[in-house]
Amino acid sequence: METRSENEPEVDIKASEIKYLSYGGEHHLPLIMNLVDEELSEPYSIFTYRYFVYLWPQLSFLAFHNGKCIGTVVCKMGEHRGTFRGYIAMLVVLKPYRGKGIATELVTRSIKVMMESGCEEVTLEAEVTNKGALALYGRLGFIRAKRLFRYYLNGVDAFRLKLLFPRREPEPFDSMASVDDESHEYNEHIHCGENPSCCQHSM
């Protein structure tokens, strides 16, 4: 459900005009929801957002331009088969604002927090056809660890992308929320992909 047309003029902005905020509470929730709604047709229920932003508020960021929310990243982290890993669930930047490094900045902030929180690695899935996202994550050091056959219901495969942090002294992960454990290859819940109709998948 992309409401913007392809040829909408790009906005002329300077990097310094973009403000980045960490998720700050319930008042940010509709902003995130509207943004994702606008760029992806997949209807996430409010509970999907809540799951992430309530449990890991420190991992979600919003980008603003002149008071308007124009980009967001939503993540989680937890124990997964013996490793403590971060997971990037949604990443969106409004069309006219793309190509200016905003997504890179958003996702970098989340990854930094994950690293500081003791994550050993970060993962996500992206459609094999989502060139933009693949390039973006590739530059951040993610590798394509696996290909997931027909991961999306439209029959498109996904890559599981992974970023491994350099090994460091093990730290106790004290108050980290570690909720579910998707032990199954096909169990991750949120996807992000170019084809917005297939972003959620819960096979």
Next chain:
Amino acid sequence: MVDVSEAVKGDSKVPICPSIPSGEQTVWANASSLLHLACNDLRDGELIYGENFNLFAAMSALEIMDPKMDSGMVRTYYSVDEAIEYGAAPIPLSLDKTVDVQRIIDIMDHLLACEATWHKGCSLAQTVFSCLYLLRPDRTSSHALLHSYCRVMRATCNAVVCTVSDTRTNEEEDLFTMTHGLPLKVDGDDKCLTMLHAVEETIARQLRACKATLSKKRVTEDIEPLQNNPDLEEGLCKSLLCQLRFRKHFYHVVMNIKRPQGRGLELAKKHIACCFEELDSMIKSADFLRSISAPEDGMKNETTASGCQPVGFDSTLNSRLSAPTPPRAIETISWKKAAEYFQKLLHELEIICSYNLDPVFEGLLRFVVEFQKLRPELVARAHLQHLLVQDGKLYGRDSVFSVICKASLLPEVAKNHDIQKIEPVVQLGQLLITLLRVLCTNISWQRRKLGKILQDWRIIHVQLELAFRKECGDISATSSNENICMKICRHILIWVEEQTYWIASRFLMLGFELDLYSPGEYCMVYWYMYIILIKLAEKTHMRAMTSNDISKKKGKKKRDLVKEGGKDYQLPPAILFLQCHVYLAEGLTMMLAALRNERQMYVSTGPFNTEHERFVQHFELLLKACLPDHVSYYSFVETTAHAHLSNTAMYNCFKGAQRIAKELRSSFSNDPDKMAELRRIEQVAEHNSVALGLISRLGAVDASLKVQFEFSHHPFFATAVVKRS
């Protein structure tokens, strides 16, 4: 679900519902009023947090009445019966016999499209069984044509489901075989061919009669025409006949191809040839069908040859049966695409039927790898697996141990040796079967699984070694009076190692086919491939030497078997073939490393980690399985740190590959697959040595020179393309 009994205790006003019998611990009650009260207390987006209903669970919540989430929302009818009652699937399809026939052909076409869509990964319920006629088997009995077609359709689906269930390895099959609640096995469907035959006969006679009339010959038998319009009689009869015959032959194919020990392959092949013919006729009759109907304009995905919307389908009715998750609207592929799919499927099945059931394991592996290059869909792959592994035997015929003995180049007598009964040998047999099955799966899953089973192959090697030592004493020292037991042990151990490296090389190569490597990682991937391929060549050689040595040169010392023999010794073609790959991998490694070292091309950096981490991630499973021993990121750095374009070693690699590939042509002249591979090797080697020359000559003066790596000549050995930007 809310525990209603709890609710009942808390609120006595909730009426117990007597129409549903109570269980031992539960009682059914109407909770509407309770829910209503609770709802008044909750605002939009709020949630009751429970011990077994946390935020994670809430994510799976559906918004009722949202058509995108609530699959029950979008639908025309509530049930099949209601749909039928409202006339969605009339019998006959029209009182006008011509229209009736046309509509039946549309149904047949649409079913073909549905079937292909199912094969390509959608649920049976939402595809083939969106056909209301199929869902109510008794209803069609008054209409012989429709009835027989429905029967053969169900029987075919059932046969395919059985084969795929038998070969289950991963989730892909689960979705495919989900048939819960569908009338898949209907009494009488097994005799579908008899009925189909009778109907076919009638139409064939109608066609003959019509042709006779056209040529003004005297009609020999008095026969009622298929329909009322004499101008259309011939065309419609022909269209129906190819549809029916296609179904008949296709059913024969799926039934015969799965007969034990490949006994039905010859017959299946004959029926495949007929299928091709009938499919061709179906495609040819499309123009006719189109010309006589009035297809709706702008139907973007035509699922019928005529272009008309088929009668009697409703994909929303079954959607609840189709998946454990909220099912989505699926798109049925077009009739044209479906026909193409069946051509591809039949071609793949034909290859399976033409397979000679090679008793030599190496040959079998090559066959499977070649087969997978066609990117077969599930049904074709399942049939292959079904042929390869039956009753825990190869082709349902050769015991696993005898396969292992043959593969290890042991003499015939070995296969009856008691050593096959010891636990690790039995386990090795199971690993072999697993490997075969894995090799028949989709390559994404296959690669993941191959990575995991490497560990098993490593462990079994250790266990075999221990067990063998216990059984036969010291097996490392070979002596002239080596007994058969020792011999078996030595051979098998070498073969296991070789097999392990083969799996590792396949694992790495599949990474290219799955597009898992980015150009910045090519260097390390080729380096790893290089060391794995060397090991593979080494073990293959060792196996050949071990058997030669024992049969021919008894007593001769066999030190340094691994290393290339003296000048007088000619390596066997199979090893030289591997050597070509080794050279290409080495050449590419050094070329990429040199570009990186001298021209800062393909440097892979990122803010959060280094190449070291990416190396560990990509090769985690190989490193964990010590494939090979003592290898690490530092070995890679050591080899590549000093690579320079001025170094001639890499030219020699490409030249070497080219030379050997040329020489080998005569050894493989009757093996078209190998010949094709040799040609590819030569091309990659040639292009790369030219590119390399260009870069080192011009690179220093022209900074704008760009080097790209493409897979235009080989699926996993890249070709460098030099461009001025």
